[in-house]
């Protein structure tokens with residue numbers, strides 16, 4: 270802890286020396302640990318010359334927007350603008366089936382919104398923002414530039430594509446990357462000193478493209494997103510209630526683009542199938558499927574079919590990585 274207090278002081282001093290009094294700084298908050306800790310640190314250094322933006326892309330989990338905005342505003346007092354862009358994203362994604370195409374569309378749309386945010390600030394202050402805060406960690410830096418002679422794997426490509434350099438290159442923003450020399454556990458320790466709530470620091474990772482890669486195929490089929498949110502919330506909340514959330518790297522539900530026959534009440538149904546995925550992992554590069562207790566799974570499956578309209582079958586993913594990836598798309 271004393272070590273992280275030193276790191277914090279040094280970083281704050283470095284930022285104060287670097288950013289001139291007339292400079293404005295922008296930061297995109299994802300709702301994840303890294304961008305939140307980075308923004309909180311920079312805010313401590315330069316106050317409200319920092320301007321954060323959080324984008325509701327319509328692909329967030331159940332009550333996600335309300336939950337993260339509450340942490341940003343009430344717990345951390347971050348100056349943050351919430352942009353409701355759900356319609357924009359969902360209409361662009363309508364009918365798109367290919368996972369990489371989904372990612373491209375989402376990445377592009379995100380940049381458009383970020384550009385508009387920077388432009389608004391320029392109008393307001395009469396000058397362009399000078400710096401961009403990014404929550405880049407030490408492992409991201411290494412993974413994005415693998416040492417010569419080593420091979421870049423699929424996961425490297427995904428991570429470098431989405432986490433590093435995923436923002437406008439033509440904006441000529443200088444970077445502030447206060448976490449660049451830290452590992453994940455050090456970022457958590459730093460976040461703790463900065464009063465980021467403990468529960469927030471322990472949240473499972475969530476992919477940038479959000480629920481778009483957890484509805485297999487077209488995200489606009491039926492009310493897939495809505496069903497997925499309800500199922501995911503029941504599953505994750507049950508995991509928290511059972512006291513096993515911290516043992517798991519990621520746990521989530523996947524909406525499958527198929528229907529199966531069931532019998533509910535005295536009626537035959539032809540409804541949706543959802544899959545549950547939970548894995549343990551050190552770094553996301555490899556993973557083992559998590560073995561729940563029989564009773565836990567039984568309760569969760571019952572709860573889902575009883576309370577989520579349109580679902581009559583729950584299956585569990587029992588593959589590790591490799592050969593599967595953690596996400597289904």
Ligand code: XMP
Pocket residue numbers: 372424427431432474475476477478519553554590593594595596597
């Ligand atoms: P996979 O599915 O490749 O995922 O085993 C490894 C880790 O990366 C996350 N992931 C993503 N994160 N944008 C992200 O920001 C993406 O497009 C993306 N795809 C996968 C995944 O949740 C897991 O933690």
